[in-house]
Amino acid sequence: MNPLRALKIAGGGTASLFLLLLPFLLPLIDIHLATEILIFALFAVSFNLLLGYCGLLPFGHAACFGVGAYATALIFKHITGMPFLLTIMISALAGFAGALIIGFFCVRLSGGYFALISLAFQMFFYAVALKWRAVTSGDDGMSISRPDLYLPGLGSVSLMNIETLYYVTLAIVALAIVACYLFLKTPLGNAGISMRENVNRASFLGFNVFLTRLAIFCFSGFLAGISGALFVVHQEFVATSVMDVHMSFTVMLMATIGGTAHFLGPVLGAVFFIVFQDWISSLTKHWWLFMGIVFVLVVLYAEGGLIGLFKWEKISAWFASEKES
Amino acid sequence: MDIYAMQAIHGLVYGMLLFLVSSGLTLVFGMMGVLNLAHAAFYMLGAYFAYTITTHLGNFWLSLVLAPLIVGILGVGIEHFTLRKVHKSGHVAELLLTFGLFYVIGEVVRIIWGSNPLRVPVPALLAGQIPLLGKTYPIYRIFILGFSFLILIGMALLILRSRIGIIIRAAVSDADMVDVLGTNVPRVFMGVFGGGAALAALAGVIAAPFLSTYPGMGLDILLDCFVVIVVGGFGSLFGAFATSLMLGQLQSFGILWIPRLALVFQFLLMAVVLIVRPTGLFGEKQ
Amino acid sequence: MAILRLRDIDKDFSGLQVLSGVSMEIQEGERHAVIGPNGAGKSTLFNVITGLYKPSRGEITFLDRDITKSSIHKIARMGLSRSFQIINIFPKMTVFENIRIAVVSRFNRRFNWTSFLHRDRKILEESDRILSLIGMTDVRDVPAWEMSYGMQRQLELALTLARDPILILLDEPTAGLNAEETRNSVPLIKKVTEGKTLVIVEHDMEVVFNLADRITVLNYGEVLATGTPDEIRGSEEVKKAYLGRK
Numbered sequence: 001m002n003p004l005r006a007l008k009i010a011g012g013g014t015a016s017l018f019l020l021l022l023p024f025l026l027p028l029i030d031i032h033l034a035t036e037i038l039i040f041a042l043f044a045v046s047f048n049l050l051l052g053y054c055g056l057l058p059f060g061h062a063a064c065f066g067v068g069a070y071a072t073a074l075i076f077k078h079i080t081g082m083p084f085l086l087t088i089m090i091s092a093l094a095g096f097a098g099a100l101i102i103g104f105f106c107v108r109l110s111g112g113y114f115a116l117i118s119l120a121f122q123m124f125f126y127a128v129a130l131k132w133r134a135v136t137s138g139d140d141g142m143s144i145s146r147p148d149l150y151l152p153g154l155g156s157v158s159l160m161n162i163e164t165l166y167y168v169t170l171a172i173v174a175l176a177i178v179a180c181y182l183f184l185k186t187p188l189g190n191a192g193i194s195m196r197e198n199v200n201r202a203s204f205l206g207f208n209v210f211l212t213r214l215a216i217f218c219f220s221g222f223l224a225g226i227s228g229a230l231f232v233v234h235q236e237f238v239a240t241s242v243m244d245v246h247m248s249f250t251v252m253l254m255a256t257i258g259g260t261a262h263f264l265g266p267v268l269g270a271v272f273f274i275v276f277q278d279w280i281s282s283l284t285k286h287w288w289l290f291m292g293i294v295f296v297l298v299v300l301y302a303e304g305g306l307i308g309l310f311k312w313e314k315i316s317a318w319f320a321s322e323k324e325s
Numbered sequence: 326m327d328i329y330a331m332q333a334i335h336g337l338v339y340g341m342l343l344f345l346v347s348s349g350l351t352l353v354f355g356m357m358g359v360l361n362l363a364h365a366a367f368y369m370l371g372a373y374f375a376y377t378i379t380t381h382l383g384n385f386w387l388s389l390v391l392a393p394l395i396v397g398i399l400g401v402g403i404e405h406f407t408l409r410k411v412h413k414s415g416h417v418a419e420l421l422l423t424f425g426l427f428y429v430i431g432e433v434v435r436i437i438w439g440s441n442p443l444r445v446p447v448p449a450l451l452a453g454q455i456p457l458l459g460k461t462y463p464i465y466r467i468f469i470l471g472f473s474f475l476i477l478i479g480m481a482l483l484i485l486r487s488r489i490g491i492i493i494r495a496a497v498s499d500a501d502m503v504d505v506l507g508t509n510v511p512r513v514f515m516g517v518f519g520g521g522a523a524l525a526a527l528a529g530v531i532a533a534p535f536l537s538t539y540p541g542m543g544l545d546i547l548l549d550c551f552v553v554i555v556v557g558g559f560g561s562l563f564g565a566f567a568t569s570l571m572l573g574q575l576q577s578f579g580i581l582w583i584p585r586l587a588l589v590f591q592f593l594l595m596a597v598v599l600i601v602r603p604t605g606l607f608g609e610k611q
Numbered sequence: 612m613a614i615l616r617l618r619d620i621d622k623d624f625s626g627l628q629v630l631s632g633v634s635m636e637i638q639e640g641e642r643h644a645v646i647g648p649n650g651a652g653k654s655t656l657f658n659v660i661t662g663l664y665k666p667s668r669g670e671i672t673f674l675d676r677d678i679t680k681s682s683i684h685k686i687a688r689m690g691l692s693r694s695f696q697i698i699n700i701f702p703k704m705t706v707f708e709n710i711r712i713a714v715v716s717r718f719n720r721r722f723n724w725t726s727f728l729h730r731d732r733k734i735l736e737e738s739d740r741i742l743s744l745i746g747m748t749d750v751r752d753v754p755a756w757e758m759s760y761g762m763q764r765q766l767e768l769a770l771t772l773a774r775d776p777i778l779i780l781l782d783e784p785t786a787g788l789n790a791e792e793t794r795n796s797v798p799l800i801k802k803v804t805e806g807k808t809l810v811i812v813e814h815d816m817e818v819v820f821n822l823a824d825r826i827t828v829l830n831y832g833e834v835l836a837t838g839t840p841d842e843i844r845g846s847e848e849v850k851k852a853y854l855g856r857k
Contacts, residue, residue: 057417111416112360116551124592187715187723194712197701206687206716292429299422
């Protein structure tokens with residue numbers, strides 16, 4: 001077997017094992033952190049679906065995240081007895097719907113236009129969330145309590161327990177990320193990728209660029225909605241900060257620092273961001289500045305992000321030459 | 326009737342300020358293809374420098390000269406050391422960079438000056454009110470109007486009459502051609518970028534006593550600028566002018582008539598323009 | 612039977628008249644060349660036909676359907692395919708992937724999100740077939756941008772054919788090729804456009820007279836003459852307006 005492939009399988013296996021055994025290996029605080037990392041990993045992957053794979057940069061990606069978050073919060077608050085998984089699905093669909101509305105306007109354009117229109121819509125959603133106090137309680141926010149999860153055969157499981165929440169989050173996030181990975185191998189996914197390369201030719205080959213991009217944008221919103229929902233469940237609280245500029249900037253940082261050219265780059269970025277934030281914020285309250293500086297440095301000097309630092313081609317070539325000798 | 330006239334003047338004042346800021350943005354975009362988000366940060370820096378210079382050196386007029394100078398130099402530095410580097414990596418990289426710079430500058434401002442709004446006092450010479458249309462109107466706002474018009478005329482003369490202006494207009498049309506003809510295009514870019522930054526800072530200085538100085542002011546003006554260039558057309562100075570004034574009126578009367586929905590209206594306008602004429606009312610077809 | 616009809620096509624850009632009163636009829640199965648000096652409007656003609664620009668006046672019908680105002684992708688799906696004078700491929704994708712995405716469109720799988728592209732036998736086989744038809748099987752997995760200019764030109768041609776179109780528009784397919792490469796591309800073009808209708812814009816007269824059944828001459832956006840190669844060669848008007856390169 002190709003040694004690089006063997007390395008990848010070994011790495012994947014080890015990582016999976018680590019993730020499954022994590023609650024037994026780490027203290028309680030770190031399980032919270034790990035759960036947060038999972039949530040943002042999905043959010044960052046949904047972001048990179050647009051940036052890395054379709055060549056579209058959305059400055060306002062927090063909009064769909066926030067829509068999913070508020071959907072979950074409102075369901076928990078007003079509808080008792082809604083099954084947990086159904087709530088997550090509805091939030092995902094809410095994210096999808098938000099993306100449909102925003103995408104309808106954004107997706108006709110690209111580059112800076114796309115970026116700013118998406119930001120404009122996000123600010124609009126933010127303003128609505130801020131002003132519609134009756135529904136969202138504005139920037140005071142709403143507390144929610146985690147419901148129980150009903151699993152056929154196992155009965156009701158309380159999500160108040162962080163270990164349980166971690167596993168549930170892991171399962172949902174893993175499923176969503178795998179779905180995204182597989183999506184990129186379908187004809188529709190490939191169509192989006194080809195449009196990143198040459199949108200003009202794609203059009204002349206018969207592709208409806210607008211509809212294709214809109215479809216992918218909606219899928220991205222769907223995934224962002226899931227991560228927003230899980231975020232609220234974890235935090236047990238929702239406020240307008242779920243769809244502000246900070247949140248959009250956060251996911252942008254994660255994906256860029258992690259690396260947009262590789263599928264797992266954003267995941268690495270989420271890990272880095274949350275771990276780094278946790279560490280730096282204990283040293284200074286201006287950790288945002290450091291993040292911003294790291295971001296600018298990455299854009300200037302390390303385009304491939306952190307994951308680009310692992311030079312896969314060189315490793316592959318090294319293995320190939322080792323094999324020959 | 327008087328109320329409307331007052332509101333219209335309010336709207337005009339803000340519209341002119343908006344134009345001062347958005348003109349630099351649209352020029353840089355038209356010329357370099359870069360949507361420079363840090364531009365809004367230059368505006369914010371102008372306002373904050375005005376605060377510091379006015380409160381520590383006691384002279385508002387000094388800040389009118391110093392702030393744009395400092396920010397202009399900063400702008401040139403940013404163009405030379407960062408933007409140029411990233412230019413070859415494509416538009417996405419440029420956008421990420423300018424957004425990152427916008428953010429970092431915003432955070433630096435927050436660290437140095439804090440998160441609370443700061444009052445920049447109106448200079449003594451311009452304090453007080455004068456009678457206008459049966460009511461009284463703050464002299465300072467008239468000053469903003471007058472000063473902005475002066476700058477507008479200066480800009481118009483520069484761009485339409487001077488040799489530099491011709492080069493700039495040519496470079497907006499076709500940068501490669503200008504390059505081939507022997508002009509030092511990188512230097513022109515640097516100049517326009519720095520000039521735009523200085524202009525934004527100048528706008529920030531005169532806006533400071535009027536709008537107050539707060540960390541979110543960069544984002545607020547950025548979003549308004551954005552509506553201006555989307556509706557007015559990327560790269561079109563005239564479009565920026567017309568739309569800025571229109572937006573000024575919209576916000577002024579919007580706040581009067583439909584306070585809650587003013588924002589909605591702005592977005593609707595932008596959305597409609599995006600569908601009907603994506604390059605803006607006066608923009609060039611891409 | 613005329614499969615493409617242009618009637619009185621005008622195209623102006625903010626006052627600059629690029630095409631005036633252009634009328635043409637392309638018969639099924641013919642090989643039709645469009646020639647003319649630089650700036651005659653040949654590329655603009657293609658852009659108008661394929662939907663990139665809407666004509667200021669006039670109508671275009673393809674297979675008896677009005678396509679004057681149709682969008683680019685709709686026209687492409689009707690069976691009208693074009694190549695580009697400046698190479699317009701997917702640079703970072705491999706040669707195979709380039710062709711494959713065109714085949715995806717041909718088999719109407721553009722919105723399919725439930726199957727894997729790399730497992731789709733029909734698409735994979737068809738892509739390989741086109742690859743061998745154009746003679747590029749040995750560079751199957753090379754990223755497109757890494758290939759030589761001549762090879763990229765071949766890929767450009769392959770992309771145009773991948774949809775199995777009814778009407779093919781080739782915009783200066785030999786642009787930038789040296790004399791030998793140009794000569795070699797004629798039999799290739801003949802082979803791959805067999806049974807299809809071809810309209811070709813070309814500057815190289817040898818290629819034109821070798822390939823074309825009929826020729827239209829454009830000058831300053833107007834049709835100067837249409838006819839067989841002999842008729843065009845003998846036309847005084849054409850000679851006057853345009854000293855052809857031999």
